[in-house]
Amino acid sequence: MSISHVLRVSNSGLSPSTRWLKLVWAFLPAALLSVLVGCSSAVTKLETWEGNPATAVNAATLKAPGAIQVSRVNGRAMTNYLMDDLALDYALLPGENEVVFTYKTIWAKTGVVENGESKVHVIESKPQVVRFEARPDETYRFEFDKPSSRRQAEQMLPEFSSAIVGPDGQALAQSSNWSQADNTVAARTPVPGDQVVGEEAVSGDGMSALNRLKAVWATADDEEKKAFLRWAFE
Known part of the structure; x- marks a missing residue:
């Protein structure tokens, strides 16, 4: 006996909307399982x-x-x-x-x-x-x-x-x-040792002071940005 036959028998006498809801609930667990399996393999x-x-x-x-x-x-x-x-x-x-x-x-x-x-x-x-x-x-x-x-x-x-x-x-x-x-660590790319790029000295993380400030600003929340601006313009 196929699943389609079972569904036809169990849905007899039900309105179209009720049959549709029952069908969705019947296949929802399998759909969720497949999504979770796909996610776990994609983000490992x-x-x-x-x-x-x-x-x-x-x-x-x-x-x-x-x-x-x-x-x-x-x-x-x-x-x-x-x-x-x-x-x-x-x-x-x-x-x-x-x-x-x-x-x-x-x-x-x-x-x-x-x-x-x-x-x-x-x-x-x-x-x-x-x-x-x-x-x-x-x-x-x-x-x-x-x-x-x-x-x-x-x-x-x-x-x-x-x-x-x-x-x-x-x-x-x-x-x-x-x-x-x-x-205090800005979003960065690890670089072993100190390096010099052109005539601009950079630190061990490969960033100049200006780029470090920009990176820190991007990771700060609203309160931290406000506090920094108050300090900068005092």
Whole structure:
């Protein structure tokens, strides 16, 4: 018996609009599943730079599990996705990189849940920042203690920290708390060492002072821009 035969039998005697709604609801779960599968395969690796830098062909990879949500890389905001537990790989240009992230886990509630109350406990850390030098074509990952219960997750949260581990298993850097006031890194392309372009000296991130100011301005929010203008014209 085919699905079309079942639908014809179950829809007999229903109005056209009711039959249409039933058909939509019948195929909606499959459609949503296919969309989610497509999204997860399409966003498994994210570039963290703008433009087409030459060193992109030798980009390193930073693997972030579902509990780690990366918000910024080198001052550039990363895309947020609807699924909190989506594991992602981030492509990093060789050189010094700064990664801002939060640690977030979700635990189901065991007791009775009132109407309108969330069915889960959300355990989320303060923003963390870690800085390390990425080497061409290398793969890095986050390493941190993984709690076995909600109580354990809550206890470890105030002191949460994650290491960045290289391909040899050695920890290269340890994360620490980050705040918006620490956002001194402009969106940039990592460039190892100091360089001179023409007659204009640039810093290790490959940017002149003017370009750095422009990049910082682009990442500032409205309040920060107002505060800067008040300072500049005083």
